Amino acid sequence: xxxxxxxxxxxxxxxxxxxxxxxxxxxxxxxxxxxxxxxxxxxxxxxxxxxxxxxxxxxxxxxxxxxxxxxxxxxxxxxxxxxxxxxxxxxxxxxxxxxxxxxxxxxxxxxxxxxxxxxxxxxxxxxxxxxxxxxxxx
Amino acid sequence: xxxxxxxxxxxxxxxxxxxxxxxxxxxxxxxxxxxxxxxxxxxxxxxxxxxxxxxxxxxxxxxxxxxxxxxxxxxxxxxxxxxxxxxxxxxxxxxxxxxxxxxxxxxxxxxxxxxxxxxxxxxxxxxxxxxxxxxxxx
DNA sequence: TTGCTCCTCACGTCACGTGAGGTGGC
DNA sequence: TTGCTCCTCACGTCACGTGAGGTGGC
Numbered sequence: 652x653x654x655x656x657x658x659x660x661x662x663x664x665x666x667x668x669x670x671x672x673x674x675x676x677x678x679x680x681x682x683x684x685x686x687x688x689x690x691x692x693x694x695x696x697x698x699x700x701x702x703x704x705x706x707x708x709x710x711x712x713x714x715x716x717x718x719x720x721x722x723x724x725x726x727x728x729x730x731x732x733x734x735x736x737x738x739x740x741x742x743x744x745x746x747x748x749x750x751x752x753x754x755x756x757x758x759x760x761x762x763x764x765x766x767x768x769x770x771x772x773x774x775x776x777x778x779x780x781x782x783x784x785x786x787x788x789x
Numbered sequence: 790x791x792x793x794x795x796x797x798x799x800x801x802x803x804x805x806x807x808x809x810x811x812x813x814x815x816x817x818x819x820x821x822x823x824x825x826x827x828x829x830x831x832x833x834x835x836x837x838x839x840x841x842x843x844x845x846x847x848x849x850x851x852x853x854x855x856x857x858x859x860x861x862x863x864x865x866x867x868x869x870x871x872x873x874x875x876x877x878x879x880x881x882x883x884x885x886x887x888x889x890x891x892x893x894x895x896x897x898x899x900x901x902x903x904x905x906x907x908x909x910x911x912x913x914x915x916x917x918x919x920x921x922x923x924x925x926x927x
Numbered sequence: 928t929t930g931c932t933c934c935t936c937a938c939g940t941c942a943c944g945t946g947a948g949g950t951g952g953c
Numbered sequence: 954t955t956g957c958t959c960c961t962c963a964c965g966t967c968a969c970g971t972g973a974g975g976t977g978g979c
Contacts, residue, residue, distance in 0.1 A: 703907055748918050749915065749918045756915065777894065780887045
C-alpha cells in the first residue's frame with residue numbers, strides 16, 4: 652500500500668502523512684532516498700486514531716505524541732504477544748493494553764462532558780427564548 | 790474595561806483579542822491611532838462563545854465568522870428590541886433568535902454524536918481486552 | 928510511450944506567540 | 954516618578970497547502 656492509498660483510507664492528505672512522518676508521529680523505516688513509502692493495514696488504523704483524537708478532542712501534535720507513546724507500545728505488545736505463550740507474560744500485556752484504552756476513554760469522556768455543558772447552556776437559552784415567544788403570542 | 794481584563798475574563802490572550810479584531814471577528818470601533826481599546830460585558834460573552842465554538846467544535850475562524858453573522862445579528866436584534874414595542878416586530882425578533890440558537894444546537898449535537906461514536910468504539914475495545922484478561926486468569 | 932502517482936525542496940498560510948521599542952493612566 | 958498595562962510593527966512557529974521540477978511503476 653502506497654502513501655496515496657493510505658491517505659485516502661484514513662481520510663486525510665498525502666502531505667499530512669509525510670509531515671507526520673517528518674515529526675515522528677508515523678514510523679519512517681529507512682528507504683533509499685527518493686524511493687516510495689510502503690504501508691499496511693495497521694498504519695491505516697493508527698493514522699485514523701491520530702486524526703480522530705486531533706479533530707474531535709483538539710489535541711496538538713505534541714499531545715498526540717504523548718498519547719501515541721501508548722499506541723506505539725500497543726504494537727510492541729502485539730509482537731510480544733506473538734512471541735510468548737507464557738500466561739503471566741500475556742496477562743501483563745493485556746493489563747497494559749487495558750490501561751491505555753482507559754486513559755483514552757478518560758480523555759474522551761472529559762471532552763464529552765465539556766460539550767454537554769455547552770449544550771445545556773444553549774438549551775437554557777432556547778428555553779428562555781421559547782418562553783418569551785409564548786408570552787408574545789398569548 | 791480594557792483589553793487585558795477582557796482577555797482574562799474570557800480566558801484567552803491579549804494577542805488573540807487583537808487578532809480577532811484585525812480579521813473582523815470582534816468589533817473595532819474607530820480609535821485614535823495608539824489609544825486604548827474599550828470593552829463591555831457583552832464583548833466578554835461574545836468572545837467566550839467564540840472560544841468555545843473553536844476549542845470544543847474545532848471551527849476555523851472563517852467558520853466562526855459565518856456562525857457569528859448570526860451573533861452579530863443577535864446584538865442588532867437586542868437594539869431593535871429596545872427600539873420597538875410593536876408585538877409583531879418583537880415576535881419576529883424572538884423567532885430569529887430562536888433560529889440562531891437552534892442552529893448552534895445542531896452543530897453541538899452533531900459534534901457530540903461523533904464523540905459518542907468514538908467513545909463507543911473505545912468501549913468495545915475495552916470489552917474485548919477485559920474478556921481476554923478473564924480468559925487468561927480463569 | 929503515455930498517465931498516474933510518487934519523490935524532494937521550498938515558499939505560502941492560518942492562528943496566533945513573542946519580543947522590540949515606545950506611550951498612556953492610576 | 955515609578956509600575957503596570959497599553960500601543961504598533963514585525964519576525965517566529967505550528968500544521969499543514971500548494972506548486973515546481975523530476976522520477977518510478979503498471
